[in-house]
Amino acid sequence: MREPQPAMQFVDLRQQHDVAQLGMWVFLATEVLFFGGLILAYSAYRIGYSAGFAQAAARTEILIGAINTAVLLTSSFLVAWAVLVARMGEGRIAALLLWGAAALGIAFLALKGIEYGIEYKEHLVPGLNFDVVGGQAHATHLFFAFYFVATGLHAVHVAVGIVVLVVIGMRARQGAYSDRYHAPITVAGLYWHFVDVVWIFLFALIYLPGRSS
Amino acid sequence: MRRWYPPRILLLSWAGLLGLLALTIFGAYQPLGAFNTGLALAIATGKALIVVAIFMELRERNALTIAFASAGFFWLAILLWLALADFVTRPNFPSSPPLI
Numbered sequence: 001m002r003e004p005q006p007a008m009q010f011v012d013l014r015q016q017h018d019v020a021q022l023g024m025w026v027f028l029a030t031e032v033l034f035f036g037g038l039i040l041a042y043s044a045y046r047i048g049y050s051a052g053f054a055q056a057a058a059r060t061e062i063l064i065g066a067i068n069t070a071v072l073l074t075s076s077f078l079v080a081w082a083v084l085v086a087r088m089g090e091g092r093i094a095a096l097l098l099w100g101a102a103a104l105g106i107a108f109l110a111l112k113g114i115e116y117g118i119e120y121k122e123h124l125v126p127g128l129n130f131d132v133v134g135g136q137a138h139a140t141h142l143f144f145a146f147y148f149v150a151t152g153l154h155a156v157h158v159a160v161g162i163v164v165l166v167v168i169g170m171r172a173r174q175g176a177y178s179d180r181y182h183a184p185i186t187v188a189g190l191y192w193h194f195v196d197v198v199w200i201f202l203f204a205l206i207y208l209p210g211r212s213s
Numbered sequence: 214m215r216r217w218y219p220p221r222i223l224l225l226s227w228a229g230l231l232g233l234l235a236l237t238i239f240g241a242y243q244p245l246g247a248f249n250t251g252l253a254l255a256i257a258t259g260k261a262l263i264v265v266a267i268f269m270e271l272r273e274r275n276a277l278t279i280a281f282a283s284a285g286f287f288w289l290a291i292l293l294w295l296a297l298a299d300f301v302t303r304p305n306f307p308s309s310p311p312l313i
Contacts, residue, residue: 018275018278021274021278022277022278022281025278025281025282025285026281028282028285029281029282029284029285029288030285031285032285032286032288032289033285033288033289033292036288036289036292036293037292039293040292040293040296040297043293043297043300044296044297044300047297047300047301047306048300048306062238066234066238069234070231070234073227073230073231073234073260074227074231076264076268077219077223077226077227077230077268079268080223080226080267080268080270081219081223084219084220084223085217088216088217090216090217093217186270189268189269190269193264193265193268193269194269196264196268197261197264197265200257200260200261200264201257201261203237203257204237204253204254204256204257205253207241208237208238208241208249208253209241209249209250209253211241211242211249212241212242212243212244212245212249213244
């Protein structure tokens with residue numbers, strides 16, 4: 001494998017690596033605000049319709065949500081491990097770990113699909129077949145509109161992340177990364193962990209309210 | 214000792230995250246009133262900090278990177294604070310009856 005060289009605008013690989021990390025964090029800051037807008041809307045309506053939101057949230061599939069949270073947390077662990085292993089020059093093991101994380105990502109999306117199916121059967125999909133009657137119908141409608149937009153956008157991020165992990169895994173397997181050159185795998189890992197962080201908050205906001213009453 | 218074994222801190226973080234997940238689900242079923250939401254968000258923040266500090270290795274990064282990473286959350290705090298200051302202080306929200 002050819003010794004990696006820094007791009008012409010950088011003094012050395014270390015500086016290039018620092019800049020790549022900084023750039024990823026800037027992108028993630030925009031992502032924080034992207035999901036933040038959704039969370040603001042959720043918070044405002046939850047304040048306005050607290051009883052209705054609690055009742056609606058209790059209708060979500062907490063078992064699937066909990067398994068999916070564990071799946072994403074585990075995939076994040078595998079990616080963090082893969083980044084360390086790749087730096088040691090163990091590209092083949094790093095590739096296996098990354099592909100394992102991607103497989104967990106696919107499992108996450110499959111479970112999400114099953115969950116959407118259940119919600120469709122229960123007539124909880126706004127704009128498609130929403131049919132809830134009673135005093136909390138309006139709040140339930142608002143809650144599930146948030147639910148599908150937020151989890152749908154999150155699922156798109158997971159899907160992008162799966163592709164990134166598979167491609168970076170292929171590069172790692174070819175021995176592209178080492179202690180000197182590992183910016184792509186590190187930055188890809190940052191993205192995947194961020195998707196995990198978003199889910200941690202979505203889980204708390206979507207699945208947990210209204211369980212104790 | 215094979216060199217690709219996961220470091221102890223990663224294993225501990227993973228176990229800690231799964232433990233916090235179990236704790237937050239347990240907490241959600243306890244009748245704590247308004248504290249249910251606070252507990253859920255506090256545990257979520259704890260989980261996020263573990264991921265950010267250890268998995269994303271922010272604790273090993275330089276001050277500039279930490280400042281950039283914090284910036285997103287700082288602006289998020291402004292967004293939530295200014296907007297929710299309105300909603301939490303309205304005596305009557307929503308002000309009109311729902312349309313459905």
